[in-house]
Amino acid sequence: MRLLRQDEAYSIQVGDAELMTNLDRRSEQALATIACTRLRDRPNPRVLIGGLGMGFTLRAALEALGPDAQVVVAELIPSVVAWARGPLAHLFGDSLDDPRVEIVEGDVNRLIQSGPARFDAILLDVDNGPSGMTRRENDRLYDRWGLKRAQYALTRGGILGVWSGKPDRRFKARLRLHGFTVDEVRVRANGGADGPRHVLWFAVRPDAEPAM
Numbered sequence: 001m002r003l004l005r006q007d008e009a010y011s012i013q014v015g016d017a018e019l020m021t022n023l024d025r026r027s028e029q030a031l032a033t034i035a036c037t038r039l040r041d042r043p044n045p046r047v048l049i050g051g052l053g054m055g056f057t058l059r060a061a062l063e064a065l066g067p068d069a070q071v072v073v074a075e076l077i078p079s080v081v082a083w084a085r086g087p088l089a090h091l092f093g094d095s096l097d098d099p100r101v102e103i104v105e106g107d108v109n110r111l112i113q114s115g116p117a118r119f120d121a122i123l124l125d126v127d128n129g130p131s132g133m134t135r136r137e138n139d140r141l142y143d144r145w146g147l148k149r150a151q152y153a154l155t156r157g158g159i160l161g162v163w164s165g166k167p168d169r170r171f172k173a174r175l176r177l178h179g180f181t182v183d184e185v186r187v188r189a190n191g192g193a194d195g196p197r198h199v200l201w202f203a204v205r206p207d208a209e210p211a212m
Contacts, residue, residue, distance in 0.1 A: 003083050010054070010088060012080070019128070020053050022091055024189035027163060027198035028056040028125060034185065035121045035161040035202060036064035042120055048153075049073045050108035050141070051125040052080050055092040057163075061123070062098055071101050072119075074108035081105055109141060112153045121159040122150055129164025129199070130171040142171060147178045151205050160203040167199050175203045 001019075004011045011021045020028075032049070039045040045065060049057055052075035061071055075081050081103060084092050095101065104111065108126065127138040140146050142162070150160050160180065164171075175182045180203035189196045 001077060001079060003079075003087065005087070010091070012054070012083075022054055022088075024196065025054070025056040027187040027189050027200065028053065029060040030185065030187045031123055031125060031161050031163050031200050032057045032060035033064050034200065035123055035159045036061050036069075038159060038202075039065065039069075039120050044068045044070070045120040046070045046118065047072070047121045047123065048108070048111055048119045049123045049125070051075065052084060052103070053125060054088055055084060055095055057123060057125055058101070059093065059095045062095055062100065065100070067100070069100050071098075072104060072111065073101065074104045074106055074111050076105070076107055078105055109146070109149070112141075112149050114153075116152055117155045117158075118153050119158060120155050121161060122154060123161040123163075125163040129162060129166070130168045131164070131166065142174075144174060144178065147174060147180075151178060151180070154205040156205065156207045158205045160201075160205070162201045162203070164199040164201070165196075172201060175201060179206045180204060181206070 001014050004013060009021060009023055012019045047061055049071060052073050058073055084096060124141060126141055130142040172182060172184060183202045185200040186197050187200060189198055
């Protein structure tokens with residue numbers, strides 16, 4: 001994984017594949033804004049973000065949440081965290097020092113499995129969505145066991161938000177099969193009339209306790 005810069009454009013790439021760029025940020029922001037806006041009536045909401053990236057999801061979450069919220073960000077790659085405090089610090093602003101934020105260098109899957117009903121929302125922007133690009137291990141976040149674990153980690157009525165670079169009918173059907181109520185939203189990456197259109201799923205956990 002490497003960070004590239006051309007003028008004011010930054011890009012994180014694996015090989016020749018671009019994972020993210022600061023020029024296309026709207027869908028990452030929308031992932032947090034839509035989910036966290038739905039949590040405004042909850043006291044002390046707790047949100048887990050899988051993937052630090054360039055900080056757009058984190059900053060949008062902080063803007064949408066109140067002062068009593070907690071946001072845990074899991075990032076597996078130490079260099080991504082280092083870039084956030086180094087060459088990409090201007091993109092993060094003061095978000096990493098916000099008292100509501102905890103950065104965990106580790107696998108988001110471990111945090112999801114750390115206990116029942118820990119989070120009011122889990123936002124996953126990991127490895128291009130259900131169709132991974134970089135690590136086969138990431139598929140376990142989106143398979144049937146991954147969805148069971150996410151459901152277990154969410155509070156009643158909690159939200160699983162998933163970012164994807166492209167549509168995936170089988171994943172959407174799998175969410176519904178596991179009892180989630182699903183909204184699919186498509187967002188232009190750059191906020192304009194053209195450019196790539198990314199897919200966001202917002203899956204609401206049913207009130208019944210999930211079986212593990």
